[in-house]
Amino acid sequence: MSVYTTVSQDELALFLQNYDQGELIDYQGISAGIENTNYFVNTGSGHFVLTLFEALTAVELPYFLDLMAYLAEHQVPSAHPLPDRNGHYLTSLNQKPAALVQKLEGKMVETPNVAQVAELGQAIGRMHAVSPDFSIHRDNERGPHWWRETASLLDSKLDPDSKQLLHDELEFQSRYRHADLPRGVIHADLFRDNALFVGEQLTGIIDFYYACNDVLLYDLAVITNDWCTLEDSSLDEERVGSLLQAYHGQRPLIALERGAWPVMLRAAALRFWLSRLYDMHFPREGEMTHTKDPDVFKRILKHRVSQHDAMHGLWV
Secondary structure (H helix, E strand, O other), X not given: OEEOOOOOHHHHHHHHOOOOOOOEEEEEEOOOOOOOEEEEEEEOOEEEEEEEOOOOXXXXXXXXXXXXXXXXXXXXXXXXXXXXXXXXXXXXXXXXEEEEEEOOOOEOOOOOOHHHHHHHHHHHHHHHHHHHHOOOOOEOOOOHHHHHHHHHHHXXXXXXXXXXXXXXXXXXXXXXXXXXXXXXXXOOOOOHHHEEEEOOEEEEEOOOOOOEEEEHHHHHHHHHHHHOEOOOOOEOHHHHHHHHHHHHHHXXXXXXXXXXXXXXXXXXXXXXXXXXXXXXHOOOOOOEOOOOOOHHHHHHHHHHHHOOHHHHHOOO
C-alpha cells in the first residue's frame, strides 16, 4: 500500500462523481505495504479506500474484486468493493485500473495475543471452507517457478551464505509436489498488516491482491510465520496451537497436512525471503514507499530448516 501514482484533489473529486458515495471531504496516501497505490478517502457518506493497481492488469483484477465481494457475502470479515453507477467494481484513474472499497474499522496488531490469533484462524478457516464454491480460478504466480526465476535474478547480489541457503532450499522444495493436499482459494499474503482488529475482535482481512488457488495449508504456513514467530525466529507454541485449533473448527485438517507442515513452513519463509530480497535489490520508484527487511525471513527460514522435525509437534 505505497503511493506510486499521485492523485490530485480535483482528479479524485471527478473520479467520485461516478459513485453514489457523496462528495470528497479529504483524502490521504497510505504508506504501509509495497504493491499498489492506496489512499484513505472520506466523503459525505463514509470512509473508503481507493486502490490504484500498479502491476495487476484490468484483465486480472476481476478475480480479486469478485473474490472480495464473494467472501464478504459469505460471512468472511473483509471489505466489499463498491460498484460505480454502472455496476462495475473495476474502473480507472490516471491511466491505472482502480477500485473503491469499504474502509473497515480497527487497526493492525503488532504483537497479536492468543485470542486474536484464534479469531484469525477461525476467519481463514471459514474462507477456506467456502472457497471451493468460488467459480473463478487463478494460479499462484509466486509459486515454485517464480522462486527459481527470482533466485536466478538475485544470484549475483547475494553473499555466499545466502546463496547456499537459497540453493539448498530450492533443491529441498523441488522434491515435493503436494498433489494430494486440499486446495482452494488462499489469501497468500495474510501478514499482521493485512488484518484489522478492534480489541480482540477481527473486523476484517484486507489486501487480497496475491490471492490465488493453491494448497490451503500454505496459507496457514504464511500466517504462522508472521503471526506466531518470536524475536529469535522460533515459534510461539501457544499461538500456533490457538491458530490451528480455531482453523480446524471451520475446516478440519487431515493427516496428510500434518505430514507436510514443516515443508510448508519452509516454503512460506522462502517465498517471502525472495520477494523482500527482490524488492530491496530492484526497488520501484514511488512518492511513499516501504521496503521490508529480507533478513527477517532469512532467519525464519534458517530456523525452520534447523527445527524441521520439531515442527510436527506444533499441531492440533
